[in-house]
Amino acid sequence: xxxxxxxxxxxxxxxxxxxxxxxxxxxxxxxxxxxxxxxxxxxxxxxxxxxxxxxxxxxxxxxxxxxxxxxxxxxxxxxxxxxxxxxxxxxxxxxxxxxxxxxxxxxxxxxxxxxxxxxxxxxxxxxxxxxxxxxxxxxxxxxxxxxxxxxxxxxxxxxxxxxxxxxxxxxxxxxxxxxxxxxxxxxxxxxxxxxxxxxxxxxxx
Amino acid sequence: xxxxxxxxxxxxxxxxxxxxxxxxxxxxxxxxxxxxxxxxxxxxxxxxxxxxxxxxxxxxxxxxxxxxxxxxxxxxxxxxxxxxxxxxxxxxxxxxxxxxxxxxxxxxxxxxxxxxxxxxxxxxxxxxxxxxxxxxxxxxxxxxxxxxxxxxxxxxxxxxxxxxxxxxxxxxxxxxxxxxxxxxxxxxxxxxxxxxxxxxxxxxx
DNA sequence: GTCTATATTTGGATAGAC
DNA sequence: GTCTATCCAAATATAGAC
Numbered sequence: 107x108x109x110x111x112x113x114x115x116x117x118x119x120x121x122x123x124x125x126x127x128x129x130x131x132x133x134x135x136x137x138x139x140x141x142x143x144x145x146x147x148x149x150x151x152x153x154x155x156x157x158x159x160x161x162x163x164x165x166x167x168x169x170x171x172x173x174x175x176x177x178x179x180x181x182x183x184x185x186x187x188x189x190x191x192x193x194x195x196x197x198x199x200x201x202x203x204x205x206x207x208x209x210x211x212x213x214x215x216x217x218x219x220x221x222x223x224x225x226x227x228x229x230x231x232x233x234x235x236x237x238x239x240x241x242x243x244x245x246x247x248x249x250x251x252x253x254x255x256x257x258x259x260x261x262x263x264x265x266x267x268x269x270x271x272x273x274x275x276x277x278x279x280x281x282x283x284x285x286x287x288x289x290x291x292x293x294x295x296x297x298x299x300x301x302x303x304x305x306x307x308x309x310x311x
Numbered sequence: 312x313x314x315x316x317x318x319x320x321x322x323x324x325x326x327x328x329x330x331x332x333x334x335x336x337x338x339x340x341x342x343x344x345x346x347x348x349x350x351x352x353x354x355x356x357x358x359x360x361x362x363x364x365x366x367x368x369x370x371x372x373x374x375x376x377x378x379x380x381x382x383x384x385x386x387x388x389x390x391x392x393x394x395x396x397x398x399x400x401x402x403x404x405x406x407x408x409x410x411x412x413x414x415x416x417x418x419x420x421x422x423x424x425x426x427x428x429x430x431x432x433x434x435x436x437x438x439x440x441x442x443x444x445x446x447x448x449x450x451x452x453x454x455x456x457x458x459x460x461x462x463x464x465x466x467x468x469x470x471x472x473x474x475x476x477x478x479x480x481x482x483x484x485x486x487x488x489x490x491x492x493x494x495x496x497x498x499x500x501x502x503x504x505x506x507x508x509x510x511x512x513x514x515x516x
Numbered sequence: 517g518t519c520t521a522t523a524t525t526t527g528g529a530t531a532g533a534c
Numbered sequence: 535g536t537c538t539a540t541c542c543a544a545a546t547a548t549a550g551a552c
Binding site: 135220224227233238265268271272286300301304307308 | 429466478489492
């Protein structure tokens with residue numbers, strides 16, 4: 107058993123490497139982050155890194171594993187409950203999305219995703235399946251229930267989902283860019299709510 | 312006067328460098344594109360590059376200059392004419408956006424933009440002003456005219472513009488990613504039209 | 517304007533002592 | 535598991551001949 111009795115977390119070297127790498131990759135991308143910089147950021151020599159990871163790519167893959175790990179998940183019942191209340195569903199979804207946008211860890215991950223999206227085929231495929239398809243699936247389910255219950259005008263649930271999701275993504279992108287330069291995002295942060303309001307008025311019966 | 316009598320274009324070494332760099336930067340990003348690769352792609356030695364450009368960054372900046380050069384422009388009169396016909400305005404705008412999305416040169420530029428967006432503050436600022444603000448301005452003008460003429464329900468023109476633009480951007484992003492892997496985009500290319508249809512139905516009186 | 521040659525730095529990775 | 539020492543490849547950039 108490890109000494110976890112104290113409140114202070116004991117951070118292993120491996121964890122330190124992951125944390126430093128996460129920060130550096132999210133700031134400069136894969137290519138521009140040298141193992142030297144990672145090592146010096148951790149406070150060890152380069153050679154010591156290789157006791158924990160096979161090579162640089164191994165470090166990146168370990169870090170990148172988390173990019174799609176916390177897509178907020180909704181159970182079928184949760185979707186149904188919220189969708190029956192119409193706008194509540196959209197609100198819940200958008201607020202989860204907003205939370206992710208402002209969450210420090212998710213922000214780093216989103217940055218790595220953006221930087222490496224065009225250099226890494228696997229990342230592109232995961233973006234399509236985890237970021238896009240998964241979201242579309244959950245949203246479609248909600249919209250379908252709303253149509254069944256006559257809460258919204260009937261149309262293609264997938265199309266509605268696409269319309270709803272695309273704006274959420276764009277807001278997130280803008281906020282991420284602006285926060286990167288430490289500029290205030292107060293005017294943008296209400297966009298999520300505005301989007302929900304507009305969208306709901308567009309589709310409701 | 313140059314020998315431009317023949318139909319064959321005489322491409323100077325400088326132009327060759329720009330073309331090769333454009334392609335390489337758009338495929339691998341700034342860091343991963345070495346001056347060596349550029350030189351060998353052009354068919355000259357590295358040292359010869361320095362007769363045309365001060366350094367690697369100079370090459371990049373010259374290439375990057377074009378990124379925001381062809382934002383389709385609408386004159387005030389064009390906006391007014393189209394906006395008075397309601398949906399025609401949205402259609403015109405979306406089709407211009409679609410054209411850009413599938414234009415080879417603009418596609419390369421969009422890729423460079425995406426790759427370097429988080430590494431280059433100037434690019435971020437230009438993205439916000441040229442890609443976002445400029446589009447919002449033109450769209451707002453159109454929506455404002457539509458409201459004045461009672462074609463659409465009255466609301467905030469900027470908000471409508473944001474909603475309309477964000478989906479266009481998302482479609483473009485998806486298509487760019489998919490085309491990069493040479494996957495067919497037939498199912499996605501009609502998204503522009505679907506978006507216009509949905510959006511118009513949402514706002515019209 | 518292009519070439520060869522070369523300087524210099526940086527980057528990824530390994531061997532072997534402690 | 536970390537260190538020193540070292541290797542080798544790749545990258546940016548310059549000097550000077552042609």
